[in-house]
Amino acid sequence: MPVAVMGEGVDTYKEKIMHRVMIHPASYTSCREAVDRAFELFPQNIAQKKVVIKPNVLRASTAQEHIVTNPALLRAVVEKVETLSPARIIVGDNPGLFSYGDNENSFEKTGLMAAAKGYYKNLGNTTQSLAFHPDFMPEVVVSKEIMDADIFISLPKFKTHGLTVMTGAVKNSYGILPGAQKARLHRIAGTPARFHEVIVEVFRLRVPDLFIMDAVVGMEGNGPSSPDLRHIGLILASDNAVAMDGVVARMMGLDPGALRFLQKAKAMGLGDFDSQMVQIHGQMQVLTDFKLPPLGGEAIAGNPMIQELMNNKTKVRPKADPEFCTACGACIDQCPVQALTMEETFPVVDANICITCFCCQEICPEKAMTLT
Ligand code: SF4
Numbered sequence: 430m431p432v433a434v435m436g437e438g439v440d441t442y443k444e445k446i447m448h449r450v451m452i453h454p455a456s457y458t459s460c461r462e463a464v465d466r467a468f469e470l471f472p473q474n475i476a477q478k479k480v481v482i483k484p485n486v487l488r489a490s491t492a493q494e495h496i497v498t499n500p501a502l503l504r505a506v507v508e509k510v511e512t513l514s515p516a517r518i519i520v521g522d523n524p525g526l527f528s529y530g531d532n533e534n535s536f537e538k539t540g541l542m543a544a545a546k547g548y549y550k551n552l553g554n555t556t557q558s559l560a561f562h563p564d565f566m567p568e569v570v571v572s573k574e575i576m577d578a579d580i581f582i583s584l585p586k587f588k589t590h591g592l593t594v595m596t597g598a599v600k601n602s603y604g605i606l607p608g609a610q611k612a613r614l615h616r617i618a619g620t621p622a623r624f625h626e627v628i629v630e631v632f633r634l635r636v637p638d639l640f641i642m643d644a645v646v647g648m649e650g651n652g653p654s655s656p657d658l659r660h661i662g663l664i665l666a667s668d669n670a671v672a673m674d675g676v677v678a679r680m681m682g683l684d685p686g687a688l689r690f691l692q693k694a695k696a697m698g699l700g701d702f703d704s705q706m707v708q709i710h711g712q713m714q715v716l717t718d719f720k721l722p723p724l725g726g727e728a729i730a731g732n733p734m735i736q737e738l739m740n741n742k743t744k745v746r747p748k749a750d751p752e753f754c755t756a757c758g759a760c761i762d763q764c765p766v767q768a769l770t771m772e773e774t775f776p777v778v779d780a781n782i783c784i785t786c787f788c789c790q791e792i793c794p795e796k797a798m799t800l801t
C-alpha cells in the first residue's frame with residue numbers, strides 16, 4: 430500500500446473498487462483459524478520483508494478489561510507472520526498521551542509483551558518528522574519503524590469512543606504518534622469536529638496494509654475504557670480501514686455516513702463505507718441494543734447533541750464519580766489544556782476551558798470519569 434503524501438497520490442484511491450471485509454466467528458482460543466483466513470483473503474507478500482504489527486495499546490490495563498487488543502490475537506498474528514519468512518518482525522505501539530502507562534509497562538501488564546514473542550520494540554524511541562496538514566501543525570513526529578515498514582499490520586479493537594463514537598481501524602493509527610504529541614494535537618484541534626479531521630490526517634501518513642480486528646469481546650457504552658463489555662465472538666479483517674469501520678459502525682447500529690471521520694476519509698479517497706461498495710465475507714449482524722457512548726444516540730445523524738458536540742457548543746463535560754475516583758490525579762496530569770483541578774477529593778472540570786477531548790475519561794484507571 431503506498432504512503433499517502435500531502436497533496437498528491439490520494440486521488441488514486443478514488444477508483445471505483447469493491448472493498449472486502451471478513452467477518453469470522455472466533456474465540457480467543459480459536460482465533461488462529463480466523464487469522465489464517467484473513468491472510469488467505471488478503472495475502473501479503475511478506476517474504477524477506479520488514480513487518481510491523483501494531484495492536485491497540487491504549488494504556489496499562491489487564492487483558493480482562495478488554496481496553497486493548499487481546500494478546501491471543503496478537504500471538505496468532507505474530508505466529509502466522511513467522512511462518513511467512515519475514516526478514517524482520519516488530520511489534521509495538523505508542524500507548525498514552527504523555528507519560529502515563531509507559532510503553533513497556535503497558536505491554537507487560539496487558540500480556541501483549543509475552544504475546545509479542547520477543548519482537549516487541551518501543552516505537553517511541555526512534556522517530557522522524559513528516560509534513561502535516563498546515564491547519565494543525567506544519568509537521569508531526571511519527572514512529573520511524575512504522576514509516577520504514579514494508580508491511581504494516583494494524584490490530585484494532587471493537588470499541589466505542591466518547592469523542593469519535595467508535596474506535597476501530599482508522600483511529601488505531603493515531604498511535605503512530607509517540608507520546609505527548611497526541612495531547613498536543615488534541616489541544617490544537619480544539620473542537621471534536623476538528624479532531625475527527627486530525628485522526629484521518631494522521632491515518633493517511635502511512636495507511637496500513639492489513640487490518641485484523643479483535644471483536645471477540647468488544648466494548649460498548651462509555652468507551653474507550655468502559656466497563657461495559659460485549660461478547661461478540663468475531664474477528665474482522667480487511668485491507669481497507671474505511672470499509673472495515675463502516676461495517677463496525679453498522680454492527681453498532683450506526684449510519685457510517687453520519688460519522689465525520691469516515692465522511693472525511695471517504696472524501697479523501699481512502700476507501701468507502703457504502704454497503705454497495707463493500708463485499709462481506711461472512712455474516713454481518715447488527716448487535717441488538719448496543720450501547721453507544723453518551724453522545725451516540727440512535728439516530729446519530731439527526732442527533733442535535735452530536736451536532737452541538739461537533740460545533741463544540743455542547744454542555745456535556747466529563748465529571749468524576751466520587752464513588753470510584755481515588756484522587757490519583759492522572760486525569761489532571763493528562764488534560765491538554767489544564768481544565769481540571771483537584772477540589773477536596775476529586776477533580777473538577779472548568780467548562781470554559783475544557784475542549785471536550787475526553788482524554789481524561791480515556792486514561793482514568795478507575796473508569797471514574799463519566800460524561801454528563
Ligand atoms: S477521575 Fe480517575 S484519573 Fe482522575 S483523579 Fe479520579 S481516579 Fe484519578
Ligand code: SF4
Binds near residue numbers: 747765778784
Ligand atoms: S477536562 Fe477532560 S475532556 Fe476536558 S479538555 Fe481536559 S482532558 Fe479533555
